[in-house]
Amino acid sequence: MIRFDDVTFTYEGADAPTLSHVDLAVDEGELCLVVGKTGSGKTTLLRAINGLVPHFTGGRLSGSVTVDGRSTRDHPPRELADVVGVVGQDPAASFVTDTVEDELAYTMENLGIAPSAMRRRVEDTLDLLGLHELRDRPLLALSGGQQQRVAIGAVLSASPRVLVLDEPTSALDPAAAEEVLASLTRLVHDVGMTVVLAEHRLERVIPFADRVVLVPGRGQPLVVGPTAAVMAVSPVAPPIVELARVAGWDPVPLSVREARRVAGPLRQRIADAPPPVRAADGDYPPVASVERLSVAYGEVLALDRVDLQVGAGEVVAVMGRNGSGKSTLLGQMAGLRAPDDGKVRVLGLAPAGLSPRRLIGLVGLVPQDPGLLLYGESVGAECASADRETGLESGSTAAVLDAVLPGMPRDRHPRDLSEGQRLAVALAVVLAPRPPLLLLDEPTRGLDYPGKARLVTLVRKLAADGVCVVMASHDVELVAQVATRAVVLAEGEIVSDGVAREVVCHSPVFAPQVAKVLAPEPWLTVDEVRCAMGVPDRAR
């Protein structure tokens, strides 16, 4: 279905090729997973399939990419639209129309499909992705997860033979992600659609993949093979595979079900080990409080009488569905808007009433897209301007940056950084004035495993230094690794608030893979298991 023949691609102005001598064949009806670190060329590989690379990006492509017998050399993306559907990383950026139904019909309109068939397919797609209640909502008014589903539906409705998805679940909550992946598998199995997808959160997609393409980056050859074989050698691996490496399981199990079948001996071996303990529970000196907080956006009530106290040294994970009010809560604590009802206090002050200058000494918020905080011409300039504007000694932001991510090149433009590097710069800028309260909104979106590991270390260190960290996240593995406390929001109300280990272990949706495999034992992460087994940390 898809053939790469000796494809080499170099971006304009780049020294080295992003893809070099790539040979790849994807058969019809295959679900092919593309993995690799950030910046390794996954997105380039995906976008080459329908010709967006190089027709839209520029650069030099040699060799040939053929889809369903059509070469991207002779066919620009629009001529391939009936064969390949592409969903990009940022769903909102791919929208062309304004309401859900129009968006679903757009590709079909361009392909000239008969109106009656179009009506039927729009209805089918609405049902398939559970969008029927949103059918005439404006696209811009949807939550991130809803937008992602619409973006997938918009290419699905034209029933292409190949579906290309770049991180389709990174913006979704665990339940919505499973829903999307389940519908993808259904398409592969029932319709024989070929799916190529890239994803950082491997734990979500590994069980569904037929084959894995590992993009090592720096122009090294691809590693292609059956999922289990590639996972055994891959530098990026989901917790379940890490657990298999620690426990020495062979072949590597890919789903929780497979893992539980072989996990019996491991469960017994660690049953007697002292249960893992995270930071002491209870006594945190209070930093911020939210009392009976209600926020309404026009007609929608985003937060409904929320009460929450957080203290120094705590790492609080705020979880919940897309659109359940997590970002709103963080925005309120950061004083972006005044509450409609109720009180927000940070060290006794109402953050919404403070001047920006005073605010940053009190609360730091890193938004979902950390790049929003950065407008300097280079990393160095960004640090210097942060020092100047916050009245800090010159060099202090740079020092924080070195602590967060050593060896960051100072002359790079923030836009050219990888997701993890951008997050590091944003964190440095926010942390430099030493706010006692740090808010992180979906910090692991688009982050690869090494980036995530660095974030975990940093958050632990901050908490040890007495900073209160509150993070909204869909990433159950991150929550399992750092959170001391978990708060679950639903429809703007707090439905659950307690010690992270108890909250996530008891939820089928929020439980991390290790907990699912080892239940009822209360282990959350591979590191904890490693400790319990007495295996030296990070043996690799």
Next chain:
Amino acid sequence: MSRRLSTTSGRRGLHPAAWWLWAACLAGAAIRTTNPILLALLAAVAAFVVSARRTSAPWSRSLVFFFRLGLVVIVVRVVVQVLFGNRLPGHVLFTVPQVPLPSWAAGVSIGGPVTLEAVLQSAVEGLRLAVVLVCFGAANSLASPYRLLRCLPAVLYEAGVAVTVSLAFAPEVVMAIAAVRDARRLRGRPTRGIAGLRGMAIPVLESALDRSLQLASSMDARGYGRRVAVDRGTRRLATGATASGLLLVIAGVYGVLDGGSLPAGGVPFLAVGSVLVGVGMAVSGRRTVRTRYRPDVWQLPEWAVVGSGAAVLGGFVTASALGVAGMQLHVYPLQAPGLPLLPTLAVLVGLVPAVAAPAPRRAARAAARTVRARRVVGQPEGTPA
């Protein structure tokens, strides 16, 4: 078939072209007068119809922006008059120090006595422009820009990507402003005043432009601009006919509005231009493979809305042709503006869409939800949930 069409219209709101025509008629009427009362009435009618019939879509909130822009226009117009304008005789308010200019700059003056008459006249001219802007804003808030684009004839697809991208640019800028303002607050930078404005301009434009490029690539990837092969002659005929037709239509519209600079008021230009555009569309319609999902239909409400707009414009054109007193503001002698009957009645006809256009479907549901939300927020303390 007819039943399906009528439900389609009910659910989708009015044809966007109807809103644009109605707003264009109101703007055309505003150009015909300098009577501030009539101008204010026109703006009020536009605002009322918008508040009665707008949807909950993000672009529906753009009217306020255009009102502000209108205010800026008036202020700028008056300031320019005070500094550089013609020195009209009359009641002197104050005198701006004069700057002597070299002889080659004859006809340009800087400073001098500022009269009440001059200020009033420039304020009314500014108001006229402001009302035209408000009419434009009304069309923007009532009709979705994307749906309007769907009505574009096939031949204009060449320019379609550019048009869509530029239409999406304005809402994108508005949203980028919100995001950038939040981000600046988080960085401890000023979000208000001149300093705030200066720091925000670049990131706002940057992210809006970025998004526009992504939009273009997304349109391409989803098959926009696919076409069946046609011979070169047909393509040239189509493009030529449409382009020249459009030019003639523009000239014709100018003639109609300007009244008198073109032979027969520009009507022949308009007619020939329309025929040429029609031919171009018919020829090029065969080139694309596009179909329509839920085509926008033109029915009684659309006629009523456009009719009401035409009545407003007709009333104003007739009144000025008949030389009805009070259409223009006279500053010599200085007197309060009157309220001429014919144009006033005509303006009121412009209110028809507030009733004739179908109410947006979501309105009722949204209202119910707001009431519920308010009740929950406003619940007295201590009541069990």
